[in-house]
Amino acid sequence: MKIAKDEIKHIATLAKLEIPEENLEKFSQEFDSILGYFDELNSLAPRPILSIQAKKQPLRQDDTNLPNHFEKTEAIIQGFPEKQDRFAKVPTAIKDHKDQN
Amino acid sequence: MPDLTIQRIQAGLRSKEFSARELTQNYLQTIAQKDGDIQAFLAVYSNQALETATRVDEIIASDGILEPLAGVPIAIKDNILIENQKATAGSKMLENYTALYDAGVIRKLKKHNAIFLGKTNLDEFAMGSSTENSAYQITKNPHDLTRVPGGSSGGSTAAVAAQMAPAALGSDTGGSIRQPAHFCGVVGLKPTYGSVSRSGLIAMASSLDQIGPITQTVADAAIVFDAISGNDPYDNTSTQEKNQNTFANLDTQKAKGMTVGLPKEYFESGSDPEVNKALEEVIQYYQSQGVVFKEISLPHTKYGLACYYIIQPAQVSSNLARFDTIRYSPVYGIDSQQHDLEKLYIHSRSLGFGQETQRRIMLGTFVLSSGYYDAYYKKAEEAREYIRDDFQKAFGEVDTILTPVAPTPAFKIGEKTQDPLSMYLSDIFSVPASLAGLPAISIPTRKQPDSLPIGFQIIGQHFHESDILNLGHLYEQV
Numbered sequence: 001m002k003i004a005k006d007e008i009k010h011i012a013t014l015a016k017l018e019i020p021e022e023n024l025e026k027f028s029q030e031f032d033s034i035l036g037y038f039d040e041l042n043s044l045a046p047r048p049i050l051s052i053q054a055k056k057q058p059l060r061q062d063d064t065n066l067p068n069h070f071e072k073t074e075a076i077i078q079g080f081p082e083k084q085d086r087f088a089k090v091p092t093a094i095k096d097h098k099d100q101n
Numbered sequence: 102m103p104d105l106t107i108q109r110i111q112a113g114l115r116s117k118e119f120s121a122r123e124l125t126q127n128y129l130q131t132i133a134q135k136d137g138d139i140q141a142f143l144a145v146y147s148n149q150a151l152e153t154a155t156r157v158d159e160i161i162a163s164d165g166i167l168e169p170l171a172g173v174p175i176a177i178k179d180n181i182l183i184e185n186q187k188a189t190a191g192s193k194m195l196e197n198y199t200a201l202y203d204a205g206v207i208r209k210l211k212k213h214n215a216i217f218l219g220k221t222n223l224d225e226f227a228m229g230s231s232t233e234n235s236a237y238q239i240t241k242n243p244h245d246l247t248r249v250p251g252g253s254s255g256g257s258t259a260a261v262a263a264q265m266a267p268a269a270l271g272s273d274t275g276g277s278i279r280q281p282a283h284f285c286g287v288v289g290l291k292p293t294y295g296s297v298s299r300s301g302l303i304a305m306a307s308s309l310d311q312i313g314p315i316t317q318t319v320a321d322a323a324i325v326f327d328a329i330s331g332n333d334p335y336d337n338t339s340t341q342e343k344n345q346n347t348f349a350n351l352d353t354q355k356a357k358g359m360t361v362g363l364p365k366e367y368f369e370s371g372s373d374p375e376v377n378k379a380l381e382e383v384i385q386y387y388q389s390q391g392v393v394f395k396e397i398s399l400p401h402t403k404y405g406l407a408c409y410y411i412i413q414p415a416q417v418s419s420n421l422a423r424f425d426t427i428r429y430s431p432v433y434g435i436d437s438q439q440h441d442l443e444k445l446y447i448h449s450r451s452l453g454f455g456q457e458t459q460r461r462i463m464l465g466t467f468v469l470s471s472g473y474y475d476a477y478y479k480k481a482e483e484a485r486e487y488i489r490d491d492f493q494k495a496f497g498e499v500d501t502i503l504t505p506v507a508p509t510p511a512f513k514i515g516e517k518t519q520d521p522l523s524m525y526l527s528d529i530f531s532v533p534a535s536l537a538g539l540p541a542i543s544i545p546t547r548k549q550p551d552s553l554p555i556g557f558q559i560i561g562q563h564f565h566e567s568d569i570l571n572l573g574h575l576y577e578q579v
Contacts, residue, residue: 008463015418015466016443017459018451027463033522034464038407041480049482060337075201081431088427093442 003031105267107173107321114161114172121154121161121172125216128174132218132265138246140238141259143179144187145219150174153216160214169348170213170328176266178257179220180227181312182301183207190303191223191235191253194453198430204301205333206270206312213328218266221256225455226421227272227305229253230280230527233518234457241514242284244553248511251281257315258285262554268325269315274306275409276507276531278313279543279558283506286545286554288573289315290322293564294538295340297326298333306416309535319544319573323348326566340564347567356575357390359568361559362397362499367530370403372508379546379555380505383576387503390575397495397502401487402533408488409532410525411468411481417458418465426453460521489537492560501568502560505530506543510553534560544573 005024008031012019019027082089105113105124113119129147136142157172159165177183180190182200184207189195203211210217224234232240232255240255242248243263250259254271258278261269262285271278273291282289290313297312304310314325327348333339363384368377384394426432426449435449454462468477495502507527517524534541540563543556561569 003467011463011467011470014470015462016422016446016450017454017462018447019459019463027460030460030521031464031467034410034525037522038411038477038481041404041407041411041477041484044401044404044480044484044487047483047486049479049486070202072201076428079199079201080428081197081426082437090427090442091437091440091445095441 003028003035104264104317106318107170107267107316107324108318110173110267111169114157115167117161121157121216122151124172125150125154125174125218128218128266131263135263135265139241139243139259139263139265141221141240141250141256141263141265142176142219143189143191143222143237143256146186146217150216150218153214157214157216168213168328169324170210170215172214172216173268174216174218174266175210176218176221176257176260176269177207178223178254178269178271180223180272180303180305181206181270182303183217186220188220188303189237190227191225191237192453192455192458193236193432194424194426195430196433200301202301205298205335205339206329207301209329209331215328221254221260221269223256224253225458226303226417227253227274227277228417228457228461230276230524231512231517232256232281233514234455236455239514242511244286245511247513248553249284249514251284251511253277253281254289254315255281258282258287258289261285261287261315261317267317268321270312270329271315272302272310272312273535274309274311275413275535276528278315279531279541279556280507280527282315282543283545283556284511284554286548286556287315287317288319288322288545289313289543290326290566290570291535291541292326292330292566293340293540295338296330296540296564296566298336298339300333300335304420306413307420308416309413319542319570319577320348320351322542323351323570323574326570342564345564345567347570350567351574352571353575353578356571357392359500359572360393360395360498361387361572362495362502363394364397364399364402364495364502364504366399366402367504370508370529372505373510375510375552376505376508376555380557383546383557384503386576386579392572392575394503395499397499399491399495399533401484401491404484405488405533405536406525406529408481408484409528409536410464411477412485412536414461414465415469415478416465418462418469421454421458421462424450424453426450457521485536488533492533492537492539496562501572504558504560506556506558507531510555530558539563540566540569542569542573544576
């Protein structure tokens, strides 16, 4: 199956990656050869997928004082690359209404 | 003291032939001598290793209780977390990330007073078959420095092969312990999915990832497996079953009574003649010991690789979505104030992830996207069912299954980097056991002088690590 360059760009947007224009062709060719290899799966008859229904799925107790409660919240906060007080600091997420025009 | 096994170290420490400190110093010295060429280690913990060794020596001096791995130096793949140490997963994305907690396996090893020598190199986020995808360095095969050590646990297998560590931990998703063990001439065990906790293993493909030991002998692999396996409350997929005590129960008599399957699909498909020749010798040896072989068929083997290279990238694209550079580690060279949030994500991820990682994130995003989910991901899950069924049927006739680990011995550095599909093909014999969640071990065949190492694979039934370790142990009784 031939994957167009536009489609590669769209996938990159979904994956939050940026593929430089000059690499799109190479990516498209690699996708072709890899996806071509996947085609042989089409000869398999459809069947129900059973194994993902695990036999016994242990559930944790609905309790905040479990013995394995994670206690290193402070260390996580200390590890943020940029922070303000106890929050991870990020650049503007929502643009000002006036800036959008 | 070259070439020490864990068993030999246990005896030496207990008889006071050498101290844990002397032993550790010796390994640190070997690393200093050899690792400039091999480049297996990303970090070496000289001070902490010697501190733990001193503590073990004190226990020995006071006739205290020694756990099996007390004083045994171990190298750890750098996608496994050790508290307050860096964990890069071989990626620029985590260049500055320090682990906040110990992985489940590290907690267990610390209780043993095992000694952590350092962190070993890997393909970025454990994606690759050669360790060439590391953002930091290319590890060389100790048997031939122009060749790859295999991957993704190439740093760990090279460290053990070069006697820079008597044992190491690796992780295996589609062959990442077994294939580099085969390339480097060491033993590598991928346990049953769920045998060993995945807590603190940087997630790659969560339905496949499993930590396991890399050692010089099968008996040593059993010792390490016993130490790291078992339930962990931090991993809900970890086993509720009792530990198997595989080492204490090693039994070559049991192995001699086994029926071993030889799946024809693994022997028909164009392996190197030397790989087939090495396996013939293994089979002949086993036959001379009374092991019975039976030809079997695993008819869906040919779908394994396609199935794997859909499911694995799909899970990679989900797991790696968490790396946004906001919470763990910044990517150097990005000024976060110059971008809005969306641009910051995109720029950091494009700079922080290497080429192969980006390729797999893209593939995974594609096979999960709404127009293609049924054609690829769902189809791959169906194929996985067929492959599981194949094994289940086979285990009605045989106790274990013997196969090659990979079609060729170690290839040259750079040989396959330009052709991703040819790189993926080196995993053809290792992925089916992963897809079925089965335990499998790679054991070196007897090496011809001047030739490259070649391993063979034994696959066992779920939670029957004892079977494959027993059969492997029998091979070492020559």
